[in-house]
Each structure stands twice: as structure tokens, then as C-alpha cells.
Amino acid sequence: xxxxxxxSFQYENADSANSLKDISxxxxxxxxxxxxxESGCGKSTLTRLxxxxxxxxxxxxxxxxxxxxxxxxxxQPLYETAQKVGSVFQNPRSQFFNVxxxxxxxxxxxxxxxxxxxxxxxxxxxVESFGIQKLMNRSLFELSGGEKQKIACASVSxxxxxxxxxxxxxxxxxxxxxxxxxxxxxxxxxQGKTVIIAEHRLYYxxxxxxxxxxxxxxxxxxxxxxxxxxxxxxxxxAEMGLRPLTLxxxxxTRKREEGDGQTVCIRDLAFAYEGRTPFLNIPQLSVPKGSCxxxxxxxxxxxxxxxxxxxxxxxxxxxxxxxxxxxxxxxKRLKHCYMVMQDVNHQLFCESVLDExxxxxEEEDRGKAEQILSALDLSSLRDVHPMAxxxxxxxxxxxxxxxxxxxxxxxxxxxxxxxxxxHMKEVASHMDxxxxxxxxxxxVSHDPQFILTCCSYVVHMERGRVKAQYPMDAExxxxxxxxxxxxxxxxx
Amino acid sequence: xxxxxxxxxxGKRTLTLDPRTKLLLLVTMAVFVLGGLGGAKxxxxxxVISVMPLFFLLFSRKxxxxxxxxxxxxxxxxxxxxxxxxxxxxxNFMVIAMTGIVTRFMPSIAMAYFVMSTTTVSEFxxxxxxxxxxxxxxxxxxxxxxxxxxxxxxxxxINDAMRMRGVRFGGGKVTAMLEYRLIPMMIxxxxxxxxxxxxxxxxxxxxPVKRTNICRIGFRLPDVIxxxxxxxxxxxxxxxxxxx
Numbered sequence: 001x002x003x004x005x006x007x008s009f010q011y012e013n014a015d016s017a018n019s020l021k022d023i024s025x026x027x028x029x030x031x032x033x034x035x036x037x038e039s040g041c042g043k044s045t046l047t048r049l050x051x052x053x054x055x056x057x058x059x060x061x062x063x064x065x066x067x068x069x070x071x072x073x074x075x076q077p078l079y080e081t082a083q084k085v086g087s088v089f090q091n092p093r094s095q096f097f098n099v100x101x102x103x104x105x106x107x108x109x110x111x112x113x114x115x116x117x118x119x120x121x122x123x124x125x126x127v128e129s130f131g132i133q134k135l136m137n138r139s140l141f142e143l144s145g146g147e148k149q150k151i152a153c154a155s156v157s158x159x160x161x162x163x164x165x166x167x168x169x170x171x172x173x174x175x176x177x178x179x180x181x182x183x184x185x186x187x188x189x190x191q192g193k194t195v196i197i198a199e200h201r202l203y204y205x206x207x208x209x210x211x212x213x214x215x216x217x218x219x220x221x222x223x224x225x226x227x228x229x230x231x232x233x234x235x236x237x238a239e240m241g242l243r244p245l246t247l248x249x250x251x252x253t254r255k256r257e258e259g260d261g262q263t264v265c266i267r268d269l270a271f272a273y274e275g276r277t278p279f280l281n282i283p284q285l286s287v288p289k290g291s292c293x294x295x296x297x298x299x300x301x302x303x304x305x306x307x308x309x310x311x312x313x314x315x316x317x318x319x320x321x322x323x324x325x326x327x328x329x330x331x332k333r334l335k336h337c338y339m340v341m342q343d344v345n346h347q348l349f350c351e352s353v354l355d356e357x358x359x360x361x362e363e364e365d366r367g368k369a370e371q372i373l374s375a376l377d378l379s380s381l382r383d384v385h386p387m388a389x390x391x392x393x394x395x396x397x398x399x400x401x402x403x404x405x406x407x408x409x410x411x412x413x414x415x416x417x418x419x420x421x422x423h424m425k426e427v428a429s430h431m432d433x434x435x436x437x438x439x440x441x442x443x444v445s446h447d448p449q450f451i452l453t454c455c456s457y458v459v460h461m462e463r464g465r466v467k468a469q470y471p472m473d474a475e476x477x478x479x480x481x482x483x484x485x486x487x488x489x490x491x492x
Numbered sequence: 493x494x495x496x497x498x499x500x501x502x503g504k505r506t507l508t509l510d511p512r513t514k515l516l517l518l519v520t521m522a523v524f525v526l527g528g529l530g531g532a533k534x535x536x537x538x539x540v541i542s543v544m545p546l547f548f549l550l551f552s553r554k555x556x557x558x559x560x561x562x563x564x565x566x567x568x569x570x571x572x573x574x575x576x577x578x579x580x581x582x583x584n585f586m587v588i589a590m591t592g593i594v595t596r597f598m599p600s601i602a603m604a605y606f607v608m609s610t611t612t613v614s615e616f617x618x619x620x621x622x623x624x625x626x627x628x629x630x631x632x633x634x635x636x637x638x639x640x641x642x643x644x645x646x647x648x649x650i651n652d653a654m655r656m657r658g659v660r661f662g663g664g665k666v667t668a669m670l671e672y673r674l675i676p677m678m679i680x681x682x683x684x685x686x687x688x689x690x691x692x693x694x695x696x697x698x699x700p701v702k703r704t705n706i707c708r709i710g711f712r713l714p715d716v717i718x719x720x721x722x723x724x725x726x727x728x729x730x731x732x733x734x735x736x
Binding site: 052056094096113345360 | 641652700
């Protein structure tokens with residue numbers, strides 16, 4: 001049993017975002033609790049209190065008490081909490097300590113000094129129940145995000161803690177990987193584990209969560225039973241700033257005006273990794289000019305390779321973009337396309353936001369740069385170091401750079417992974433503005449709600465090929481919903 | 493990032509050597525072949541050690557590396573024997589320099605490749621623990637191994653971003669180039685490092701109990717043979733230097 005009594009916490013050297021105020025909560029053994037709320041509401045902070053990272057790793061002002069099975073979490077060392085509480089984090093890339101999967105599964109048990117034979121027995125059991133035989137004896141660096149997250153869950157299972165805490169585990173996953181995650185959660189629930197999960201995406205947790213704790217501004221605003229959660233209407237959810245519980249109700253919010261019939265044609269985009277059969281093979285693909293095209297498909301369907309090739313980043317991929325009289329081969333594409341990466345930290349180099357925009361211009365023009373910044377609501381941050389900004393602000397700076405560079409084609413790689421409703425809508429509105437400027441956009445995304453909010457055309461990829469392409473009319477919308485929903489239904 | 497640095501394939505292997513044996517092999521190789529310890533007296537034995545990497549590469553099914561090594565080494569060894577007496581002057585000097593470098597460096601490089609590509613990080617850590625190295629050395633070492641590929645990944649991503657933004661060398665911007673590359677890399681590495689520590693701590697790293705390790709390492713027959721060979725080399729050298 002977990003009991004939080006009048007817990008308040010404020011991070012050191014930080015504003016009040018993510019802090020907690022006077023939280024009291026009791027969680028029974030075997031319960032599955034969903035922590036939800038907008039970004040900055042403190043749900044991640046709450047998970048860190050439970051696994052002891054607060055106050056042992058993240059410093060700040062803490063009052064009140066956190067108690068798991070009669071033991072004070074805040075005053076016991078982390079390695080003791082670790083025996084009771086297992087954790088899965090948001091970023092699959094940074095939560096494994098080893099380089100190979102076997103060592104990773106054994107890691108927690110090795111740290112506890114468990115005998116080798118027992119660890120091996122537990123590992124065999126876990127590998128079988130997770131069905132991850134294929135992932136064993138592999139380097140973690142060659143696994144996809146979904147596979148890494150599976151290994152993270154499996155390694156928690158091997159050490160078999162009674163409480164499992166997950167902090168936005170689905171952020172970097174595609175629908176299929178989320179489906180697997182759901183199955184893992186189901187297993188844990190049937191084994192009687194206490195599971196606490198902080199999450200933006202709700203649809204895969206419906207019918208699983210026993211209770212939902214809705215946080216607002218660091219306080220518990222509402223506690224809903226599983227039934228009450230499922231009964232929330234779309235409007236109520238939107239008012240609470242939450243993502244939808246089902247995909248069925250999702251529809252395009254506004255009618256999009258059709259373009260003037262002009263198209264951008266992509267030809268002969270093919271690419272193969274050394275010594276393998278062609279991995280990407282697109283003989284011809286036409287999308288409406290000035291549209292926002294969603295690129296959907298499995299992890300490993302070639303979406304990332306597609307965007308890298310389109311941008312001209314892959315040296316061994318030629319092909320061309322044909323846009324009216326313009327004929328863009330690889331070298332030219334590098335100058336005409338711009339990609340806003342999933343981890344925007346990789347593409348900001350300068351000392352201030354303004355410098356960042358100026359660097360992107362062919363010829364530095366301060367007046368114009370200021371204009372672009374104010375359009376994206378960045379004027380007040382012009383002299384700030386980009387690395388000091390929040391994730392959303394960094395993304396806006398990257399978009400500002402794209403605008404400043406006057407590129408015609410802008411690609412977005414997972415722009416809404418881990419974003420709540422409000423921030424997702426913000427990104428969508430930036431997309432609309434870019435379209436109004438006449439840019440042609442490509443969005444690689446796993447977020448059906450986002451795609452329905454701002455995309456007008458869909459390209460569905462499978463095994464490096466275009467499996468289907470369709471405009472987002474009534475029929476297209478239902479096809480899109482089907483694509484995302486089928487995998488969800490399979491598991492229910 | 494060369495792929496063999498990320499190796500972790502513990503699957504089927506035909507020849508398994510203990511990491512400690514591999515370390516001694518590397519040291520022997522470096523001392524006698526690269527360093528030339530023992531001088532002319534040990535010339536024939538040096539040849540024996542020099543061709544050892546070939547067998548290890550063959551046993552571990554690294555065909556390509558084995559063939560490359562065999563061809564390069566035998567060609568240059570042949571040149572050393574036949575070409576040096578035949579030439580004179582500048583050409584002679586060039587041949588001596590070239591063959592000297594290749595025949596000395598190649599075996600050690602091939603051996604290092606064999607060791608790196610067949611040892612996983614956890615085996616290496618287990619070996620260090622067996623050698624009773626303190627945890628204060630073992631844990632940082634394993635973190636360093638974890639970090640090589642991470643930094644490699646970050647570097648690739650940043651490189652892409654720079655190419656896309658048209659930031660390239662030239663135009664007197666060398667310092668700026670370094671800065672553009674280093675700053676995002678440092679920020680990302682620090683962030684990953686922090687998340688990594690948090691994750692490791694929630695899994696009980698640093699508990700005051702004796703860590704166990706599931707890697708099965710230990711000395712077997714091949715180890716004994718290789719160890720004997722290495723010790724023989726050192727023994728010969730000691731005998732030679734004692735009885736001169």
C-alpha cells in the first residue's frame with residue numbers, strides 16, 4: 001500500500017511548473033493508477049517521488065511523507081527503494097545502462113547481488129512471457145524505440161518489484177509498440193502488481209486503469225474511477241486538456257480548402273543499405289503542392305529513410321522532386337528542404353535565438369528575422385540561448401529557421417511526440433501558418449489526432465514502399481482511423 | 493562509429509577466450525611485435541606470434557579480416573626478406589621503412605580487432621571484477637563503453653543538421669564550426685547522462701552488496717594454450733637477457 005500525506009515539492013532553482021502542492025493519496029496493492037493532466041501539472045514529479053528519485057537525485061524543497069508498505073521512501077537510500085519499485089522512463093535511448101540486451105535484463109538483479117543461477121532462471125521466464133527471444137544477444141543500439149521500451153519493461157519484470165512506475169512510456173512509440181506496451185501492462189495487472197503510470201496518450205489505457213488522478217497546477221483536481229474516466233465525453237476531455245480516449249470520435253475539425261490542383265512529384269527515390277535489397281523504393285509519388293502530407297506506417301516501414309532521402313541527406317540516394325519547372329536532385333534538395341528533427345537539440349547551434357535565425361538566412365536581414373520571430377511569438381526570447389528554452393520553444397525556433405531559410409519543403413519528424421493537447425494544437429497552428437506561406441509540408445507522425453487536425457493528405461508506407469496514398473476527405477479519414485484503430489482492437 | 497565497437501553478439505562462437513587471456517595476448521603482441529623486445533634473437537619466435545591473429549580471426553569466422561591480414565602481412569614480410577637485399581639507396585630506405593611499419597603494426601591491429609569484436613562490455617566488466625579492481629574503476633569504465641556509441645549517435649544527428657543548414661567548413665569559420673558541433677553534443681550528452689544515472693539508480697546501482705555478474709568467464713583449454721605461449725615468450729626473453 002502506498003500513502004502520500006500532504007506532499008509538497010518544488011524543484012531547486014526552478015519556477016513553479018512541475019511542482020506539487022499538498023498531495024494526499026492512497027493507492028491500494030494491485031491497483032492501476034493513471035496520472036493525467038497537462039504538461040507541467042506535476043505528474044512526472046509524482047512518479048519521481050514514488051521511485052525515490054526525489055529527493056535522492058532531484059533536489060528541491062520537500063514536505064509531507066511518501067510511504068510504501070510502511071517505509072518512508074524519502075528517507076531511505078535509493079537502492080532500498082529499488083527492491084520495491086521498478087521504473088520505466090519516457091526516453092528509450094537513455095534508460096539502459098548496458099550495451100547488450102542480456103546484461104540489461106540482468107542489471108537490476110546483479111546490483112542486488114542475486115545468485116547467477118536465479119537471475120538466469122528469472123531471465124528465461126521473462127524472455128518467454130514477453131516473447132522477446134529475438135531481441136536477446138543483441139546490441140541495444142540496433143533496436144528500435146519500441147523494442148528498447150520492451151527491454152526496459154522486461155528488465156523491470158526480471159527484478160520483480162511489487163510496484164511499477166511508468167513516466168510517459170508511450171511518447172516515442174508507434175501504434176504497434178503501444179499495443180505491445182498495453183499487453184505488458186495487462187500482464188502486470190493480472191499478476192497483482194501495483195502500477196502507476198503518468199501519460200498523455202489515454203486511449204491505450206482505457207479499461208485498464210482502475211482510477212485516474214487528474215492533476216492541475218500541482219494539485220489533485222479530480223479522482224475518477226475507471227468507469228467515470230471511460231464515460232467522459234470528448235468535450236469534457238478537451239476542457240480538461242486531455243487527449244481523447246478513443247479514436248472513433250476523432251474527426252477533422254475544420255474543412256480544408258483544396259489546393260489549385262498543382263502537384264509536387266517525387267520520382268525514383270530509392271535507397272538500399274549496403275549489400276541489401278532496396279530498402280526504400282518509390283518510383284513515383286505525387287502530393288498536392290502546398291499541402292500538409294502525413295507519412296504514416298510501422299516503425300521500420302522506411303519513414304525516416306524516406307525523409308532523409310527527400311532532404312538529400314543520404315548520399316547514395318538520388319531521385320528527384322519535380323515541382324513545375326523545378327527539377328531538384330539530391331544536392332539541390334539539401335538546399336530546398338528543411339527537416340525539423342524529433343530531437344531539436346541536435347539542430348540548434350548558436351548563442352541566441354536571433355543568431356540562430358540569422359544563420360539560416362541566405363543574406364542576413366535583421367528586420368526580416370525580427371518579423372519571423374514575432375510571427376512565432378519568439379520576440380521576447382530573441383537574446384536567450386536556445387538551449388535555455390523549453391522543448392516547445394526550441395521547436396518553434398527550429399520552425400523559425402526553416403521559414404528564414406526560405407525552403408519550399410519542410411519535413412517534420414514526430415513533432416508531437418509526448419505533447420499534451422494544448423501544445424499539440426499549437427504545433428498544428430504553426431503548420432497552418434506555414435501552409436499559408438505556400439510551403440509544402442511532410443509530417444512523419446504516429447499521432448492520429450494531430451494528423452487529423454492539420455494534415456490534408458496521407459501517404460501510408462510499408463516495407464519501404466508506398467502502400468497507399470489518399471486525400472483526407474471523409475473516406476480518407478475513416479481509412480486513417482482504421483489504420484490506427486485496427487491494432488488497438490486486435491489486443492482488446 | 494565502427495560497428496565492432498558496439499559489439500555485443502554473444503551468440504555462437506567457435507573459440508571462446510577469457511577476456512583476461514585476450515588482454516595478456518594484446519600486451520604480449522605490443523611488447524614483442526610492436527615494441528620489438530628481445531631483439532634479433534627472438535626473430536623466429538616473433539614471426540610465430542605475428543601470425544597468431546590469423547588463427548584467431550579464422551576461428552571466430554572473421555573471414556574478410558583474416559584474408560586481408562594474411563595478404564597484407566605475407567606480402568610485406570616477403571618484401572622484407574627479398575626486396576631489401578635487392579635494392580639500394582633511397583628505394584632501399586623506403587622499402588625498409590614501409591615493411592618495418594606494416595609488419596610491426598599489422599599484427600597488433602589485427603589482434604586488437606579480434607579482441608574488440610569478440611568481447612562484450614559485460615564480459616570485460618566481469619573480467620575486471622575478477623581481477624579485483626575496485627568498483628570505483630569498474631563502474632566508470634562500463635559507463636565509458638556505454639558512452640562511445642551514444643556520442644556516435646549524437647554526432648551523426650548533429651552532422652545531418654549541419655549539412656541541412658548548409659553550415660560547412662570554410663569561410664574562416666573553423667572555430668564556429670567546432671562550437672556548433674560541440675555545444676549541441678555536450679548538451680545532449682549531459683541530458684542523456686543525467687537520465688541514464690536516474691535510471692541506473694532506480695535499478696539499485698551502488699547498493700552496498702557484492703554485485704554478481706551473469707557472464708560466464710573462466711580459463712579453459714584454449715586459454716591455457718594461449719597463456720602458455722605468452723609466458724613462453726616472456727620466459728625466452730628473460731633467459732636471453734640473463735645469459736648473455
